[in-house]
């Protein structure tokens with residue numbers, strides 16, 4: 477079928493164009509996209525040589541309604557509303573152990589944007605373009621998604637608030653609850669207060685953490701972090717690494733820390749600000765070949781640990797319904813992060829996001 481999609485080329489504006497989309501194959505569904513969030517990974521894939529073959533149709537926080545179901549798909553039907561999250565094969569050891577974020581074929585689906593057989597469902601003028609980014613490519617009016625990465629959702633919730641649950645909010649809330657396993661005794665630090673960090677603040681509040689320290693360089697984001705549950709805010713704009721460590725120690729240090737800035741200086745400061753047995757989780761994208769330096773004896777003697785996480789170690793089929801429950805009860809106020817744009821304004825939305833003018837831009841296709 478003919479659809480309208482935003483074509484991404486490196487360091488050029490998105491181009492809205494007509495392309496051809498295949499029917500869903502075995503194990504896939506077709507979805508009429510209602511809305512799709514923009515995540516920093518989309519902009520990295522477009523402009524920062526992330527390995528995604530360009531031109532591509534990006535977008536990996538899509539919400540829409542199933543219009544066709546491919547062979548072999550069980551439990552999904554035409555007309556059902558779904559959130560499209562990240563892709564995973566469902567068969568490798570990590571998928572079988574409930575860790576689809578570490579799927580052995582995850583790079584194919586998610587960053588390389590192709591089916592496991594190497595094909596793409598999107599063509600333009602007969603030429604294939606990358607069209608299965610995160611198993612969906614939802615910067616388009618329609619998507620063909622892997623059935624394994626769609627999660628059925630209720631009809632009556634605003635699509636624009638459900639989109640961020642697919643990636644950004646899932647990553648931050650999941651990191652807090654699944655990776656750092658925070659609870660009432662914890663003093664947690666959240667480094668970077670975009671969508672991922674603010675979702676982490678909300679999750680830390682849900683978990684009842686004793687203190688929640690938000691760190692960012694933008695006063696208005698720190699203000700929002702406080703409104704969402706942060707008990708302390710540190711403006712990092714004026715601080716070098718050593719001053720940031722001092723500020724963390726003055727607050728008594730952290731039992732759990734979560735970096736989503738990807739800045740090596742911030743990661744090193746977050747590590748130094750941990751109390752003994754503290755844990756630091758990393759979810760930010762760092763520059764290529766970035767290296768962090770940790771004091772080896774301090775790591776060993778103090779029993780600290782550092783680990784990476786993608787998608788908050790979440791299993792979308794169970795975690796997205798859990799997050800929706802919190803959202804409907806007012807505990808996960810995703811709406812406070814969202815700014816909506818008509819699909820045609822994708823370049824404005826991306827520019828506003830890159831400049832920090834908005835936190836989570838969401839495109840409306842309908």
Ligand SMILES: [Zn+2]
Pocket residue numbers: 564565566567568569570571572576578579580581582
């Ligand atoms: Zn897998």
Ligand SMILES: [Zn+2]
Pocket residue numbers: 515516517518536643644
């Ligand atoms: Zn993302």
